[in-house]
Amino acid sequence: MSNLPEARALDAADPLRSWRGLFALPPGVVYLDGNSLGALPLGTASRLGEVMRREWGEGLIRSWNTADWISLPRRVGAMIAPLVGAAPHEVIACDSTSVNLFKLIAAALAMRPGRKVVLSEPGNFPTDLYMIAGLEAQGLAERRLAPRAELVAALDEDVALLLLTHVHYKTGAMHDMARLTRAAHDAGALVLWDLSHSAGAVPVDLTGCEADLAVGCGYKYLNGGPGAPAFAFVAERHHEALQQPLTGWMGHAAPFAFTDDYAPASGIDRLLTGTPPILALAALEEGVKLIAGIGMERLTTKSRALSEFLRAAIAETAPGLPCISPEDPTARGSQLSFRHPEAYAICQALIARGVIGDFRDPDILRLGLAPAYTRFEDCWNAAQALGEVLESGEWERPEYRQRAAVT
Template sequence: MSTGTITDPAPLDAADPLAAHRDLFVGAETPLVYFDGNSLGRPLRVTGPRLAAFVEQEWGGRLIRGWDERWFELPLTLGDRLGRACLGAAAGQTAIADSTTVLLYKTIRAALAARPGRTEIVLDRDQFPTDRYVAAGIAEETGATLRWIEVDTSAGVTPELLAEVVGEQTAVVLLNHVAYRSAWLADAPALTRIAHDAGALVIWDLCHSAGVVPVELDAWDVDLAVGCSYKYLNGGPGAPAFVYAAARLQDELRQPLQGWMGAADPFTMGPSYEPAPGMRRWLSGTPAVVGMLALEDMVDLLGEVGVEAVRAKSVGLTAYAAEVAAELLPEVAPASPTDPERRGGHLTLSHPAMREVTAALWRRDVIPDYRDPHGLRIGLSPLSTSYAEVRAGLDAVREVLDEVTA
């Protein structure tokens, strides 16, 4: 099926300095093509045995003592490690907790409360649904207004578009670092500056960038950020999310879900809630220790490899996928930026038959995602994906497109 004019993946894999890492992941030995690492990353091989050992030794052996010994601090110590490995965040500004949705609720509410007299939440219509739904719920309950950025599909959310909508009524700007369908990569430092110039706080949703695109929250002067850990951070289905709050703002921000684990002294169990200093105040209930363990393994690996190296491979993979798709699938429209520097870790290909194509691909163990309208989304998790896998998957798309449009 492949044609001679298309770049052979073999030399690319041979030259890939991260090629050997693929074998660290479960399933690397199978012929399955996984194009959905941006939805659910593969598990590391160490993770299964590690979970079993945790149950036997740490949970079963240390029992309640585990809280004093390690678990009580784990949301903050693992947050720090994640911040250092992937987020450009100095210690004391990142916590692991809840889900992205719950953390969006906390951060938006906290940001609104920190800008009294301002009434607008600025966001864009291409944002992931949960971001929009949470913001809409908060608008309804607080009387705030949603102010929409009209995204330019040929450029994503640009500084110019944001500058048009922010103003003296803007309390908070909520943005997605990498757009979940198109993969547009936002100019986070420039957009943050524009929000700040208008006197607003900014919240970055890093779900589609954490672990694959370098993020420099401290250097970019970001106020708040959230993200999930089950995509490029390989934390497993429904792993807890993370929240970043800049140190300079921590005393002034209060989130509304006041629980014992966010209290200044959880075990005094006193009559009234006093938020803990630092990041602990972002916690509410008992931390999801079992849920954090897989993430811990991947944060270790990312710390060793370095996100810059991961990004270099990611750009290589998406560029190769774009090149092969252009040659092999001329009737398919790319729905992602062509400039790799403006693109996150995935690539969306558009064609009216893509819903049907996705279903047919799944039946052959080629696993992309489908996103309305007409989008075949190819998420290439750099450490677990080879160039040969990209090529095999796109060959399969060619065959399946022929079948379903025949």
């Protein structure tokens, strides 16, 4: 039975307890939305101040060389690589998840001539499906959707690419990456994994699974800030064949030669497009440093312990609320999702109490667990607040039903 003394005892014994102090967390707030936007690392403001005042303000354009701005995409990518089981030269930080999806879907189609089908599942994160649809509208792709249980059967000789999100953004259910990658390869297809809800929270072994391609976002568990640059992975064996469609000057073999004709850079650098956003990359670098410093084994262990504690606590305080995340903690991401027809209003009532989770249409309340800074006491307080909100019916207040632009 979960209780407050147990939560405090678990926090006292938590080997990661000191890391929480490296994040800016407002007093009196229980933050369970790090799966949407990670908390601000305390070092980020000072790092950005240094970049702005010294590197930009004093160094001016010289800082592309003197502060080595030009290598930031590769440096940050190399720091992310061990978090997702990749080699440093296989990951680069650039653009957004959506843009990287477009680049890698198009590249995969080019590597499988004669095949046009991109296979995914209904209910995948919208941008993944929208990017397939955009290429389909250009006559370059054909979108095919199959339920999870039917994905392997849908892999036929027409499929060029299997595109899946490793951890489902609504339910937290995790795909078996190794099994599905192997099945796609057996069918002659490539695989592109979206790691946006995985990187920095759950174990990922791209190399061990023989994954081909992957993307991920920098502003969730990597704490890079709102709209932080994303990252992209391409297995080394595909580097020479990779033809990315957005042939911007930074992906050129010699961008400062300023030639009229495009020639791709070698290796992962060819995934670059435009000028790197230095301030955003510097912020992401600070977040990634923290997560890399903790290490995935410790993060995973705590994530699973937090989610099990929270699941047990909510089963006591809100026993009628159905959890739609997998029961097995090894089969889900670092979140718990609950279904209720008034989930939006319940979420707003919790936020008014200082418990910040989020809502996903049409009826899902998500509670994310960022093991770098979430406490067991936070989980207990959230469970207590949820039970009180449901029992009191305070979510019925009209102000909690008014939909904001961002839900």
